[in-house]
Amino acid sequence: MNKAGLISFEQGWRPRRLLGSLGGSYAGVWRPAVLIVLLAAATAGLAWGVSSRQPVYATMSGLSSLERQSDGSLEGTFVVWLYNNTVRVQSVRLSADGLPPDTVDFGDNQFHLPAGDVNKVTLRFAVPAESVVPGPHRVQLYVQDATTQRLLARTSAPIVFPPSLVGALRGMGSGAVSP
Numbered sequence: 001m002n003k004a005g006l007i008s009f010e011q012g013w014r015p016r017r018l019l020g021s022l023g024g025s026y027a028g029v030w031r032p033a034v035l036i037v038l039l040a041a042a043t044a045g046l047a048w049g050v051s052s053r054q055p056v057y058a059t060m061s062g063l064s065s066l067e068r069q070s071d072g073s074l075e076g077t078f079v080v081w082l083y084n085n086t087v088r089v090q091s092v093r094l095s096a097d098g099l100p101p102d103t104v105d106f107g108d109n110q111f112h113l114p115a116g117d118v119n120k121v122t123l124r125f126a127v128p129a130e131s132v133v134p135g136p137h138r139v140q141l142y143v144q145d146a147t148t149q150r151l152l153a154r155t156s157a158p159i160v161f162p163p164s165l166v167g168a169l170r171g172m173g174s175g176a177v178s179p
Helices: 015-022 026-051 163-170
Strands: 056-060 065-068 074-084 090-097 110-113 118-127 135-145 151-161
Touching (some): 056 135, 056 151, 074 090, 074 135, 074 151, 090 118
Antiparallel strands (some): 090 135, 135 151
16 A cells, blocks of 8 residues: 555664654654653652651641630630541640740640541640730640650741730739730
8 A cells, every 4th residue: 555554663773763753853852851850750749748748737726715814814725636647546745835834734735646537625824914925926836746755746826915915914803805
């Protein structure tokens, strides 16, 4: 039929013939090269994402409540969500910075987090009036492995004690204060 077949055979390697099959010229080599580079970058990104994933993810709400007590202290709460990203139970311990250490209460700061589960924890604090410093502050929450003390996750939330509020705390009084 005098037509070229789908399969042909040639002996030896001829660069011009190979380039012709890829794109017709040396300029046609860039398409497969770009494809190879993009594929390598996507593979490297996927490998990095899987290897750097946190076993536990933590997030914290803004200040949920803030109340002035009759003794002049401030009591407030933050809501913390903990996500176990693994297929095994995580034994975790919680701690916080940014507030006086003896004023922070998690209820139970050490517990088991089931595989693939989400746990909601309330961070409560009660700061005596004399310990309240006016201005913005940041409460840092640390989630550690209960057995190895390895840091699994960290999150933070802002808190502001307005100077007018702190001045009012020095005098006695009670009532709710909007965060």
